[in-house]
Amino acid sequence: MRHLKTSHHPDTPSQFVAQQQDSMLTRRAARAIVLQGNTILMLYTERYHDYTLPGGGVDDHEEVEQGLVRELQEETGAKSIRNIKEFGLYEEYRPWSRDGMTLIHMLSYCYTCEIDSELGETQFESHEINNGMKPVWMDIDEAIQHNLDTMANSDKKGLSIERETFLLKLIKQELL
Template identity: 45%
Template sequence: MRLLAHLTHHSIESLGNQQDLKVLKREAARGIVLREEKILLMYTSRYDDFSFPGGGLDAGEDPQLGLRRELHEEAGAHDIDIIAPFGKVTEHQPTWKADWDMMFQTSYWYHCKLNQPLVANQLEHYEVSNGMSVEWVALDEAIRHNHQVMQRRPDSMGISIGRETLVMERVASELLTGNGEKRGQPPREREASL
């Protein structure tokens, strides 16, 4: 799968190139589900941001199987076609696990199609506590909203907003035109610090 970007969270840069850092490796799968001029996204009120539905893979889990599981749990999607891989983002970021110095995460995005309407989702406790909800939203509106949050940099801002917004912009430039038709543009790799 093509690399869309490698990101390094600003808090990780201060750790330098130390050889003995304990790095937690994590993989995640995320879905790109388009319907006319709207995209299926998760809105999280705690962070006031939009993100793609999906999440962490279980140990040894195939990314496409994990994506199907995550889309069912988070968004209530139960009949999904995976059209094509879209790309992956690798990133070094802080971790919430005490025994690790940082996390290296690889997130895989897949362009998907829903064959049936969404049903009730099955959010995890922390997702409910964070105020997560399923939204069909205009992609440019979600991008604009996330950029406004990043400009304000509130204390509540989540660490994934930069990654999610970057991929939204790639989806807008590569999968959508003004009338919702697909278009192809050559991929570009990007390295950034968030």
């Protein structure tokens, strides 16, 4: 899969990463790019007031594409997921403070795919429900502008918004 970008959180410069290998967790995630014309399937999260691509962590026993299908079904109720194709890998390093780890190395494998336009029932995890997450179809330009405005004006923005906005701009440039 082609490499799209490597991002370092300001608290995790390259030299810090090299020193923290023993306390770094590597996490694989799969992210879905589902387009219908200029409309894209997104997840809106009320807590962070942002739009993200559907997807999430890939379980240890899963292939990345299996995790993509599972996450897309759980988070959006997507049906008949088909024509899955590689788009690219977004790699990032961020602070992490769980299970004795101080750093996370996130590998986001992004895929384009098609689904039926009608969504079914979601199966959100409790933290996703508490964060006010919901699937929405929206114009890609509106999603990009909304995230840019949130990054510029919100003190509650999440860490993932920069990744998501980069990906949205690249999707627009390359796929639309």
